Amino acid sequence: MSRIPLVDLAAAHAEVADEVETGFKRILAETAFIGGAEVAAFEQEYAAFNGLPHCVGVANGTDALELALRAVGVGPGSEVILPANTFIATAEAVARAGARVVLVDCDPRTYLIDVEAALAAVTPRTRAIAPVHLYGQLAPVEQLRAGLAGRDVAIVEDAAQSQGATRHGRTGGTDGIAATSFYPGKNLGAYGDAGAVVTASEELATTVRTLGSHGGLKKYTHDLVGVNSRLDGLQAVVLRAKLARLDGWNARRRAAAARYHELLADLDVVLPETLEGNEHVWHIYCVRVQRRDEVLAKLNEAGIGAAIHYPIPVHRTGAFASLGGSFPNAEATAPEILSLPIYPQITPDQQARVAEVLAGALAA
Numbered sequence: 001m002s003r004i005p006l007v008d009l010a011a012a013h014a015e016v017a018d019e020v021e022t023g024f025k026r027i028l029a030e031t032a033f034i035g036g037a038e039v040a041a042f043e044q045e046y047a048a049f050n051g052l053p054h055c056v057g058v059a060n061g062t063d064a065l066e067l068a069l070r071a072v073g074v075g076p077g078s079e080v081i082l083p084a085n086t087f088i089a090t091a092e093a094v095a096r097a098g099a100r101v102v103l104v105d106c107d108p109r110t111y112l113i114d115v116e117a118a119l120a121a122v123t124p125r126t127r128a129i130a131p132v133h134l135y136g137q138l139a140p141v142e143q144l145r146a147g148l149a150g151r152d153v154a155i156v157e158d159a160a161q162s163q164g165a166t167r168h169g170r171t172g173g174t175d176g177i178a179a180t181s182f183y184p185g186k187n188l189g190a191y192g193d194a195g196a197v198v199t200a201s202e203e204l205a206t207t208v209r210t211l212g213s214h215g216g217l218k219k220y221t222h223d224l225v226g227v228n229s230r231l232d233g234l235q236a237v238v239l240r241a242k243l244a245r246l247d248g249w250n251a252r253r254r255a256a257a258a259r260y261h262e263l264l265a266d267l268d269v270v271l272p273e274t275l276e277g278n279e280h281v282w283h284i285y286c287v288r289v290q291r292r293d294e295v296l297a298k299l300n301e302a303g304i305g306a307a308i309h310y311p312i313p314v315h316r317t318g319a320f321a322s323l324g325g326s327f328p329n330a331e332a333t334a335p336e337i338l339s340l341p342i343y344p345q346i347t348p349d350q351q352a353r354v355a356e357v358l359a360g361a362l363a364a
Helices: 009-030 037-049 061-071 088-096 115-120 141-147 202-211 233-263 292-301 328-333 348-363
Strands: 054-058 079-083 100-104 126-129 154-158 177-181 195-199 285-288 337-340
Touching (some): 037 233, 054 061, 054 202, 061 154, 061 177, 061 202, 079 088, 088 100, 100 115, 115 141, 141 154, 195 202, 233 348, 292 337
Parallel strands (some): 079 100, 079 126, 126 154, 154 177
Antiparallel strands (some): 054 195
């Protein structure tokens, strides 16, 4: 039987291939490789997609997080609170900004940041909390904001997995600042590394753009110590083509998730939950199973591109082992979580086969 990938990038490309080819020819003819009209147009369109006035394109999602953190004042001597069950980039961005990573546990049902734990971890040195919109749904940012009332603590949202998701009608960054990644496998994926920061604040947007352009907005004028992190025109062509289809693609992801709910309802798995008030975009369809590694091996042997997001909590990695700490929910879920193939072009037959193979692996 044919292989079923975790993400089918070829199928996505087929839907935009002609538009991308035309755009690439335009960029090559104009030699608008860094910045230019395509980047400006994408920034405007992605800001509008999020219902926000400002978007700054950058080189990748990790840079987006770092620049957003630095824009709100994160630096040496400050602390940033984030969940232990995230991709390493969230913690890397904090460390690169010169701040101390402070980890907290996740909710055992949604795997989103534990709001009470995050608020309890705030100290006079806390400059920001970085909730991660994991797997395609938004963390309860409004609860964090209410708990931070009267404190000078920013919220920098890690929106790398939530392009198009909403919570009570709001998108990531609506009341502050959010960073996203356009890594190829994302709901909105480039053909290489790319990222962006979105915000309602003109001041924060200007600071991010300044930091990402060697600390200045005019050539050879450097007002801040910045970095080189800019979106290129070729990636903007791809992102514009895909952005025009993103709402439809996310709707197809939701239909695929609903289909999985039905197919897996009678299996010995813990199905993913959507937090009340959220519009999920299903970047990842994550279940929990016993004997996860054995089940994963059987799926992969059968040509099912299942994976793990993420197998090692941040404090258990070599890079951040010095943080120590105990985060029971993150530690309990890490050996059980299993990501099943999901993408807009996945077919009902493909999903039925995934469910069949998974059932067999569980029975074995």
